[in-house]
Amino acid sequence: MNPIISLTNxxxxxxxxxxxxxINLSIYPGQVIGYIGPNGAGKSTTVKILCGLISDYEGExxxxxxxxxxxxxxxxxxxxxxxxxxxxxDVLTPAEFLGFMGELYNMPKELADDRILKMLTAFGLEAxxxxxxxxxxxxxxxxxxxxxxxxxxxxxxxxxxxxSGLDANSVIIVKDLISKLAKEGKTIFYCxxxxxxxxKVSDRIVLINEGTVxxxxxxxxxxxxxxxxxxxxxxxxxxxxxxxxxxxxxLMSAFGK
Amino acid sequence: MNxxxxxxxxxxxxxxxxxxxxxxxxxxxxxxxxxKLIMDDRRPNSIQQTKQKKQKKxxxxxxxxxxxxxxxxxxxxxxxxxxxxxxxxxxxxxFSFYIFVLASTLISDFTSVLIDVxxxxxxxxxxxxxxxxxxxxxxxIVIHISKLILPMALPGMIxxxxxxxxxxxxxxxxxxxxxxLFTIFxxxxxxxxxxxxxxPEKFKTVISYFQIFxxxxxxxxxxxxxxxxxxxxxxxxxxxxFSWAGIVPPYWFAASWQYLKTFDLGxxxxxxxxxxxxxxxxxxxxxxxxxxxxxxxxxxxxxxxxGEATPVKADKKGLISTTSVFITSMANRFTEKGTERMSFxxxxxxxxxxxxxxxxxxxxxxxxxxxxxxxxxxNRDISLDAIRDQSGKGKFxxxxxxxxxxxxxxxALQQLTFSDKYKAAWIYYITPIxxxxxxxxxxxxxxxxxxxxxxxxxxxxxxxxxxxPAVIPxxxxxxxxxxxxxxxxAYMSMRDLPFSQQQSASVKGSNFIRGLFIMMIMGILAAMxxxxxxxxxVILILCVLSIIASWxxxxxxxxxxxxxxxxxxxxx
Numbered sequence: 001m002n003p004i005i006s007l008t009n010x011x012x013x014x015x016x017x018x019x020x021x022x023i024n025l026s027i028y029p030g031q032v033i034g035y036i037g038p039n040g041a042g043k044s045t046t047v048k049i050l051c052g053l054i055s056d057y058e059g060e061x062x063x064x065x066x067x068x069x070x071x072x073x074x075x076x077x078x079x080x081x082x083x084x085x086x087x088x089x090d091v092l093t094p095a096e097f098l099g100f101m102g103e104l105y106n107m108p109k110e111l112a113d114d115r116i117l118k119m120l121t122a123f124g125l126e127a128x129x130x131x132x133x134x135x136x137x138x139x140x141x142x143x144x145x146x147x148x149x150x151x152x153x154x155x156x157x158x159x160x161x162x163x164s165g166l167d168a169n170s171v172i173i174v175k176d177l178i179s180k181l182a183k184e185g186k187t188i189f190y191c192x193x194x195x196x197x198x199x200k201v202s203d204r205i206v207l208i209n210e211g212t213v214x215x216x217x218x219x220x221x222x223x224x225x226x227x228x229x230x231x232x233x234x235x236x237x238x239x240x241x242x243x244x245x246x247x248x249x250x251l252m253s254a255f256g257k
Numbered sequence: 258m259n260x261x262x263x264x265x266x267x268x269x270x271x272x273x274x275x276x277x278x279x280x281x282x283x284x285x286x287x288x289x290x291x292x293k294l295i296m297d298d299r300r301p302n303s304i305q306q307t308k309q310k311k312q313k314k315x316x317x318x319x320x321x322x323x324x325x326x327x328x329x330x331x332x333x334x335x336x337x338x339x340x341x342x343x344x345x346x347x348x349x350x351x352f353s354f355y356i357f358v359l360a361s362t363l364i365s366d367f368t369s370v371l372i373d374v375x376x377x378x379x380x381x382x383x384x385x386x387x388x389x390x391x392x393x394x395x396x397x398i399v400i401h402i403s404k405l406i407l408p409m410a411l412p413g414m415i416x417x418x419x420x421x422x423x424x425x426x427x428x429x430x431x432x433x434x435x436x437x438l439f440t441i442f443x444x445x446x447x448x449x450x451x452x453x454x455x456x457p458e459k460f461k462t463v464i465s466y467f468q469i470f471x472x473x474x475x476x477x478x479x480x481x482x483x484x485x486x487x488x489x490x491x492x493x494x495x496x497x498x499f500s501w502a503g504i505v506p507p508y509w510f511a512a513s514w515q516y517l518k519t520f521d522l523g524x525x526x527x528x529x530x531x532x533x534x535x536x537x538x539x540x541x542x543x544x545x546x547x548x549x550x551x552x553x554x555x556x557x558x559x560x561x562x563x564g565e566a567t568p569v570k571a572d573k574k575g576l577i578s579t580t581s582v583f584i585t586s587m588a589n590r591f592t593e594k595g596t597e598r599m600s601f602x603x604x605x606x607x608x609x610x611x612x613x614x615x616x617x618x619x620x621x622x623x624x625x626x627x628x629x630x631x632x633x634x635x636n637r638d639i640s641l642d643a644i645r646d647q648s649g650k651g652k653f654x655x656x657x658x659x660x661x662x663x664x665x666x667x668x669a670l671q672q673l674t675f676s677d678k679y680k681a682a683w684i685y686y687i688t689p690i691x692x693x694x695x696x697x698x699x700x701x702x703x704x705x706x707x708x709x710x711x712x713x714x715x716x717x718x719x720x721x722x723x724x725x726p727a728v729i730p731x732x733x734x735x736x737x738x739x740x741x742x743x744x745x746x747a748y749m750s751m752r753d754l755p756f757s758q759q760q761s762a763s764v765k766g767s768n769f770i771r772g773l774f775i776m777m778i779m780g781i782l783a784a785m786x787x788x789x790x791x792x793x794x795v796i797l798i799l800c801v802l803s804i805i806a807s808w809x810x811x812x813x814x815x816x817x818x819x820x821x822x823x824x825x826x827x828x829x
Contacts, residue, residue: 051382077384087378091299092292103288104383132299 002065004029004156004187005050010059012045019045020057021211027204029155032178032188034202036195036231038239042211043191044084047158050189051081064155077105080154082145084161084191090133094120094144097133098151105152112151119147123170138165146174157181158189163197175201199231209239261320262294265400281389289380289393294400320404328408330358335416344518348511351413352436356507359440361471362405364447364464406437421518428517432510435537439506442540465612473623480627481634509533591702596690597815600699604673604755605707611756613677621668622708629658652790655720655728659735660783662712666743667775669708673700674753682757686827693754694817700755701747701814705740713739730796731786737803738782744810746775751814752823 003026012020019042027033037043048054049061052072061068063075088097095116102112120126123143133141142165149157159178163171178188178201192198198205199219207215207222215222215238219231226234236244269290270276273283298320337351380390410433417425451463512529584605592598608614632654676682685696713736720728749771789795 053377053381073384073386076382079382081382083378083382087375089292089296089375089379091296096292096295100288100292101383104285104380104385106284106384 001028003027003062004064005189006060006062007046008060008062010046010049010057010061012042012049012054012057019211020049022059023208023211023213025206025213025216027187027189029187030182030185031204032182032190032202034198034205035189035191035208036193036198036205036235037208041209041239043208044160046208047081047160047189047191050156050158051079052076077152078155080149080152080157082149082157082159082162084164088133088141088145088148090136090141093130093132094125094147095129097144098148101148101151107152115151116147119150123147123173139167139170142166143170154186156187156189158191160191161193162190163192163194171197195230195232195235205231207235207238214238259298259320261324261404262298262400265403266290266294269396269400276392279388279392280386281392282386285385285389286393286396289390290396290400293393293397297401324404324408327362327405328411331409331412334358334409335412338416338420344515345508345511348514349505349508352432352507352510353505355409355413355433356436356440356443357471357475359405359409359437360443361468361475363402363440363444364467364471366401402437402441406433425514425518428514431517432514432533435513435533436507436510438537438541442537442543462612465616469616469619469623472620473627476620476624477627477630480631503529506536509536587706588703591706592699593695596692596695597699597702600696600755601703604700604703607676607756608669608673608704608707611676611678613675614672617672617675618669618708622665625661625664625668629661632657632661652787655724655731656735656783656787656790658716659732660739660779662709662716663739663742663779665712666704666709666739667746669704670701670743670747670750673704673755674751674758676756676758679757679759682754683827685754685757692816693819693822694815696754697747697751697817698811698815701744701751701811705743709739709743730793730800731790734786734796734800734803737800737807738786740807741803741810742775742779742782744807744814745778748810748814749775752821754822754824757824 005025005027007023007025010020010023011018023042023046035043035046045054049057049068050063052068052075055069055072064078066075068075092100098116098120099109099112102109102116107115117126117129120129123146125140125143128136128140133144136144142162146159146162149159162174166174175197178190182188182203188202190198190202202219204218205215205222206213215225215234217225222231222234223229226237229237266287270283270287276283276286300319334351334354337354338347340350341347376390376394410430413433414426414429417429447467451460455463509529509532512526513533516526516530584602588598588601588605592601608618685693690696717732717736720732786799789799
């Protein structure tokens with residue numbers, strides 16, 4: 001089977017600062033990739049490259065057999081992206097915003113309208129459909145963003161902290177959704193800091209730090225390499241420079257004189 | 258969408274076939290423009306911005322409101338036609354107005370409306386080609402600017418039509434377009450310049466300083482220019498008598514109009530005509546060629562996450578001190594330890610760093626300076642000797658300036674309870690603060706030291722230099738009385754904790770009455786001062802009384818309890 005996403009020796013620097021130092025990854029259809037790493041590891045940069053937001057990288061990115069540099073438009077139409085931080089035009093209503101997204105993805109209006117209504121209803125937002133989003137809570141905005149990433153039925157879905165702000169019930173819905181999408185053969189690229197969710201949701205975990213891939217494999221494989229611990233522990237073990245319990249001790253000792 | 262936006266959309270999508278040939282996807286172009294125009298219509302403009310928070314009704318038809326407002330501004334420009342004896346002068350003034358006002362409007366629009374950094378996250382990951390995106394952005398700018406310049410230039414065009422007929426209007430329209438292009442270039446150049454000298458994080462602050470400067474400058478021009486010259490002098494004024502006129506761009510546009518109107522091909526004015534046409538084209542070419550590519554990226558950094566916080570170096574003790582020695586010593590001198598000192602330092606830093614506060618207070622301070630200049634101009638018949646003599650009008654003028662300064666404090670005090678981050682006021686409510694009055698007195702003291710002390714020093718120095726040491730007793734009484742007025746004002750108006758309230762434009766009725774009351778007290782004090790001016794002993798006694806009264810007021814403020822505050826519990 002050919003990989004749907006393959007990154008070969010991808011480098012990227014901002015000025016003198018090198019953010020990605022040769023990333024190599026091959027991702028196959030139907031996989032749920034948990035993409036994890038500490039702040040500043042290069043996660044968002046990777047995501048931005050995959051979405052076509054950054055084009056001045058070095059190396060080769062091939063998505064569904066197409067080089068990203070040759071035909072970004074075709075690739076973009078196969079990708080659904082749910083950005084971190086609720087970036088949306090909040091003076092619009094969900095219906096207007098999602099309708100706009102549909103138009104940008106060249107969807108026929110009837111199809112888009114039908115899907116928008118169904119998806120908003122599924123998330124319990126049908127009553128807010130024609131309400132401006134500036135009054136929305138963080139969770140409601142996140143739901144609209146998730147819909148905007150799925151609307152055109154993409155083959156590849158990139159999720160950047162998709163659960164932020166969602167209540168417990170919506171979290172269950174989204175987690176369930178992720179595994180159902182994967183069963184349909186969709187590839188999911190899941191970036192998060194929430195290790196327990198990544199552990200459960202993804203069938204392959206890629207850990208990066210300081211621009212290089214530190215670990216790549218299923219959770220079980222990681223456990224075999226690193227000892228039988230939770231992902232949180234493995235993560236801390238591989239990325240923290242100093243012992244974390246020392247830090248907690250230091251915090252506690254600040255009380256004493 | 259309203260009819261104006263629909264019209265613009267229809268007009269600009271007219272050459273769809275051409276766009277298609279250029280490789281632009283017209284359906285995408287239409288969707289982006291349509292959504293941008295809808296958003297423009299819901300974005301509060303500068304007039305509605307303050308109102309909007311009070312009224313729950315969502316903003317719509319912002320476009321019409323803005324256009325109406327710019328139309329009125331355009332009518333103000335017509336005053337240019339009353340000045341000068343020839344069209345070179347009239348039109349130079351008109352074009353100066355036009356360029357100045359357009360620039361000051363666009364300077365903020367460019368970041369907030371035209372280059373929306375959210376586009377990068379929302380539109381760019383979608384399958385849209387770059388040409389479509391760039392054209393959409395360009396057309397959006399064109400629509401936005403057209404909506405500004407049409408109503409702004411319309412009164413001028415009509416006036417021109419009445420005065421000179423159609424042969425006057427057509428060159429006028431052409432030159433308005435050139436002036437617009439020139440202004441866009443100016444703004445771009447300014448942006449690039451600011452980005453060069455400062456970091457993207459500070460960019461918005463610098464821009465707001467520019468806006469403050471524009472506001473004051475406009476006000477000063479409006480107030481001072483008609484008073485500087487008599488009416489007859491204005492009517493006979495001609496800019497052509499100045500040799501430097503040739504180097505100011507508005508003059509080029511004015512001269513080109515004359516050239517086009519007379520159509521005397523051999524006229525030396527042809528030079529200006531060439532300049533007027535060539536300059537905008539050249540400048541737009543420079544913008545596209547050199548500025549635009551890096552511009553976008555830099556602008557996205559303004560609100561983007563790419564600017565990393567650089568850690569401030571810690572001093573030897575390992576603690577980072579952002580409080581300067583001067584502020585600390587001031588705080589130590591004027592406040593008691595604990596809540597009050599903390600409030601003093603907090604207020605000092607907040608007023609210095611909050612853009613919101615500066616935007617509201619600094620312009621009014623500028624207006625004050627303009628007013629003081631105005632007082633002197635109105636009384637130009639007063640010689641320096643009269644002020645020195647301290648008799649009659651000189652005395653009046655001296656007191657006028659002193660008491661007038663209290664407005665600065667009152668402006669600052671009014672803003673003190675407001676903040677756009679009002680929700681952060683939870684810190685007052687979760688901490689064990691027994692007497693919230695100390696928060697108020699600390700804030701008041703910081704305001705006095707920060708905004709009033711410099712003015713006191715400057716006016717005192719000026720008074721002592723001009724009049725001599727004899728003025729000192731009266732000066733002192735004036736200063737003490739101002740403290741008294743301020744403390745009374747603070748006691749009455751500071752009924753909420755500093756920075757704890759959301760800004761609302763509608764001043765409550767009771768607030769207005771309080772304002773009147775304080776004006777009355779000020780009037781009485783000033784009048785009293787005027788009558789006892791030359792009685793040295795009385796002045797001394799009043800000084801002492803005034804100090805005692807201020808001290809009592811400050812004490813009363815300090816002892817305010819939670820019960821006396823309007824907002825007793827956290828409402829964030």
